[in-house]
Amino acid sequence: MIRRLFGSLIILISILFLPYWVYVPFLFLGIIFFPFFWEGILLALLIDFIHGAGVWGPSLLFTSFGFSALISLIILLPIRERLRTYA
Amino acid sequence: MNYLPKNKLKHSYFNRILILIIVFVLGAIVFSLIDSVIISSVSPLWKTENIVIKKFQNWNSIFDSQKKLWEENTFLKEKVSSLELTILALSGGKTQEEVLLELAGRKQRPDTVISTVLTRPPQSPYDSIVIDVGFRDSITLGAEVSLPEGPVLGLVSEVLPRSSKVKLFSSNGEETSAILERGNVPVTLVGSGGGNFKIALPQDVAIEEGDRILSADITGRLVAVVGEVNVSPTDSFKEVLAKSPTNIFSLRFVFVTP
Numbered sequence: 001m002i003r004r005l006f007g008s009l010i011i012l013i014s015i016l017f018l019p020y021w022v023y024v025p026f027l028f029l030g031i032i033f034f035p036f037f038w039e040g041i042l043l044a045l046l047i048d049f050i051h052g053a054g055v056w057g058p059s060l061l062f063t064s065f066g067f068s069a070l071i072s073l074i075i076l077l078p079i080r081e082r083l084r085t086y087a
Numbered sequence: 088m089n090y091l092p093k094n095k096l097k098h099s100y101f102n103r104i105l106i107l108i109i110v111f112v113l114g115a116i117v118f119s120l121i122d123s124v125i126i127s128s129v130s131p132l133w134k135t136e137n138i139v140i141k142k143f144q145n146w147n148s149i150f151d152s153q154k155k156l157w158e159e160n161t162f163l164k165e166k167v168s169s170l171e172l173t174i175l176a177l178s179g180g181k182t183q184e185e186v187l188l189e190l191a192g193r194k195q196r197p198d199t200v201i202s203t204v205l206t207r208p209p210q211s212p213y214d215s216i217v218i219d220v221g222f223r224d225s226i227t228l229g230a231e232v233s234l235p236e237g238p239v240l241g242l243v244s245e246v247l248p249r250s251s252k253v254k255l256f257s258s259n260g261e262e263t264s265a266i267l268e269r270g271n272v273p274v275t276l277v278g279s280g281g282g283n284f285k286i287a288l289p290q291d292v293a294i295e296e297g298d299r300i301l302s303a304d305i306t307g308r309l310v311a312v313v314g315e316v317n318v319s320p321t322d323s324f325k326e327v328l329a330k331s332p333t334n335i336f337s338l339r340f341v342f343v344t345p
Contacts, residue, residue, distance in 0.1 A: 017133075017136055041110050049118040053244045066111060
């Protein structure tokens with residue numbers, strides 16, 4: 001739990017102060033590393049709302065980091081489950 | 088070893104997917120309501136970060152060798168004299184332009200606001216910047232953002248009390264009407280991120296590397312410079328790659344014209 005909190009905090013700080021080529025890989029590593037990392041969606045949405053241009057429409061929604069994080073988590077759900085079952 | 092029944096497993100997936108979708112929808116709603124609060128509260132930290140980075144750069148320059156400094160000094164002196172010449176060349180044109188605008192009753196608006204850039208690419212993945220002036224400084228949505236030297240960069244896309252978000256013309260997919268200076272050809276600049284643009288032009292339109300692309304409005308300010316022209320003999324169009332006249336990764340100050 002502490003590792004998860006610490007990871008989220010690092011991603012949050014990097015979103016605020018570091019270049020995107022640092023925080024985007026961190027975020028997706030977090031999504032892969034931590035089980036059911038729903039906080040990743042909120043962190044990805046934070047990227048969209050802080051750094052995005054502020055105009056939200058259907059086309060932007062589907063290309064946003066928030067949406068990508070949601071899809072990644074949904075895809076990872078069964079994969080993680082299978083990895084654990086047969087581990 | 089106990090295995091979960093298949094139906095139970097599916098049920099658990101759906102529950103989790105539902106939770107994720109709810110988090111996404113609620114997050115999007117909440118962030119859209121509080122993003123101005125977040126930006127306002129983080130702005131002082133961004134300002135501090137800019138100051139610290141500048142201080143660090145100054146401190147770092149102590150370790151530069153004398154030779155490097157001498158070379159840099161010579162280069163800068165040459166650059167200054169070249170820029171002075173450019174300014175002289177432009178000032179005549181500018182006076183003519185001002186006279187023309189005055190005759191046409193279209194004087195340039197003087198109420199320009201200078202602003203510090205708080206975040207810039209690559210901190211932002213979207214080719215957008217956050218500046219430290221907002222509606223308290225009479226900034227409006229759609230206000231034009233330009234460099235102090237003149238080139239136009241983008242438009243204000245969101246106005247907050249003490250800060251604003253600016254969508255650069257080079258944002259991915261952003262289309263901007265412009266004029267190719269050589270031959271006065273109207274073109275549509277399509278942003279492709281990182282301060283770059285793409286233009287599709289018919290094969291017979293003359294264009295060369297270094298050509299200037301100007302804004303389509305009456306002031307005709309510099310928007311981009313042609314970087315590369317890709318011509319395929321089988322294609323009826325040629326692909327032109329243009330770049331922003333400045334390095335958007337090191338923007339510090341911009342002018343905003345409300």
